[in-house]
Amino acid sequence: MLDIKLIRENPDLVKDKLKLRNEDISVIDKILELDKNRLGVIHRSEGLKETRNKVSDEIAVMKKSKEDAAEKISEMKKVSDDIKELDEELRKYDDDIDVLMRFIPNLPHDSVPFGKSEKDNVEFKKWGDKKSFDFKVKDHVQLGKTLDILDFERGTKISGSGFPLYKGKGAQLERALINFMLDEQGKNGYREVMTPLLVSRTSMEAAEKIPKFEEDMYHFEKDDLYAIPTAEVSILNIHRDEILKQEELPIKYCGYTNCFRREAGSYGKDTKGFLRVHQFNKVELINFCQPEESYDQMENMLLHACGILEKLSLYYRVIELCTADIGFAASKCYDIEVWSYAEDKWLEASSVSNCTDFQSRRAMVRYKKILENNKTKTELVHILNGSGLATSRLMVSLLETNQTKDGNIIVPEVLRKYAGFDVI
Template identity: 45%
Template sequence: MLDIKMIRQQPDVIKKRLATRGVKEETIDKLIEKDVLRRKLVVESEALKQERNTVSEAIAQAKRNKQDASEQIQAMKEVGAKIKQLDEQLTVIKDETHDIAARLPNLPNPTIPVGADEEANVELRKVGTPRKFDFEPKAHWDIGEDLDILDFSRAAKVSSARFVFYKGWGARLERAIYNFMLDEHAKEGYTEIIPPYVVNHNSMYGTGQFPKFTEDVYSIKDQDMTLIPTAEVPLTNYYRDEVIPEEKLPVYFTAMSPSFRSEAGSAGRDTRGLIRLHQFHKVEMVKYTKPENSYDELEKMTTNAGNIMEKLGLPYHVITLSTGDMGFSAAMTHDLEVWMPAQDTYREISSCSNCEDFQARRAHIQYRDENGKLQFVHTLNGSGLAVGRTVAAILENYQNEDGSVTVPDVLVPYLGGLKKITK
């Protein structure tokens, strides 16, 4: 959430920066108008409460002196009624102000590209050279079904479209990939966590999924609980409503978890294969840092994700997302996109974001600086990596003309020495 004081003091600056994220000026004007009214009502209510306290003391004194205080008592009844009315108005205005503020996205970092969508994204670097095939490369879903390691049709029967059964070496490959990823992140100083896969609505609010994106998740009926769309949610809320000791910063967490997404609004996109499922595994990285270090930590996180790709021998590039393509809570995002031979293009496999203090304000996560003053931490999150998309990339990049798939060297020990998946 954005600092209301900052909005109040720099309305034109905020309007200009949020306009690049599709926020209309009138939305900010409405927020400021309600904030002005809220503060006015607070002043009026507090003044009447002070008057009531003062007169109540006078009434008590009059009673002790056996003096008539009926007029004062009647006046205080009227004051009490006004206070009640003001407080009721204040509750409504507070809720309306909060609702507007809670739906505003984070301020984009001034250095990122400005644009309406992915067309404005900027490539930072390419790593690795896409393989040149001497045969027509097949799509990963065809490879997986031919090898009998992926079963989409039975998953659709059991669940619905956009689910999959991993079978045999397919299941073991998925497990090998996320074990490899977790081991690599542990070497980089991340503490491995097994988080809850169901969280309450306060947690979803803390990371910015609620209230704006309630249609994108699977909520449990009649309960204040939601299946996690990513392990970012429980990991970032780990310190919700807490003050982290300064000496603990930075904190690095990593976790493998299932992720559940309704994929609202994605009808017709990636209907085949592992790219856009309702349920998939992802290894997540989350950091809590001091503000002055957060952008250095973003570069380190992006490098951590890239190292996984390089050790797996997968060609990729890194792009900085534009203001219009970036996620709601992010101030800056670097996406890593892996080369997919069958599609002849790069596809997202990791997204690393610095949320600055946006999530920390919503979740009330602070630390006490060297002067003893409470400050909000900066939070960062990134995929390290999306496991199903990594499976897809390996199947396509390591496929052979006979339909088999060569296992990347780093995964061979995780697969009991298997070097090639065959029928």
């Protein structure tokens, strides 16, 4: 969430930034009014509390010296009732403000290109060469079926559409890919973690996934747990409600998890094979750092994600998302897309986001900043996330790129020691 103080003190700045995102800015004025009322109630309530505390002390003294305090007690009874009423009112204001705040996205960074839709995203970088095939390429579904390594029909039988079944060398290749990526990110300084896949509502809220994306989550009602849509959620919550040391920043984690997404509202779009699935595998990168270095860290993370694709020799490009397309919690985003020869289009395989203090404010992840005069100040960390990478769309490109004329797959050099075979 945004800082209420920033809204209070710089409403025009906030509005201008939100306009860039095509947001309805009337909500800011509503918040300002509620906030003003809220502060008034706080003043009155705290004034009464001050009286109550003072008089209660006086009552204690009177009782000790056996004086009659009945009058003061009845006086305070009234004061206490008034406090109760004001605090009730205060809570209402808090709730009303919170409801509005939860749907306001992060402010875009100055470097983010302006745009009105995803069409205005800017190509930032392109790597590799588009391969030319002297035969008709098969798509990943055909390849998977012919080689008997991917079985979407049976996956559907087991769970419904969007739950892929990997078989034999397909399963092994997937495992190889995951291990390869974890090892590479480990070399890049990320500490490997294996996290819970089901998380509490509190954890989802801390990551700013709820309430905005509630419809996209799998929810286990009986235990009130949510299946994570990305390891970002569980990794981010490692340090919820903690105060970190300045010298341990940046803290970098990588973790492989299954990811679960209901993909509500996207039925009928990209339904083929891996293009849009409810369950997929992803190696996630998370970085907790000091505010002043977060944009540098972001560039690093982008390189770390791209490094995987380069080692796999896959043709890819990086897109800098425009103000209309950056993620809810993000101030800046890069998407990495791999090329699908069969679909003849780019597929999103990774997204690197700087969420600044937007998530850390609700998650309360802070650090002790050492100031010049040697004093310390507690400040929110910046949190970044990036996929490094998601396997499903990566697998599409990997299979298609490395197919041979007779329908086999040449395993990329770097994966061979992980897979234990060279060809499928």
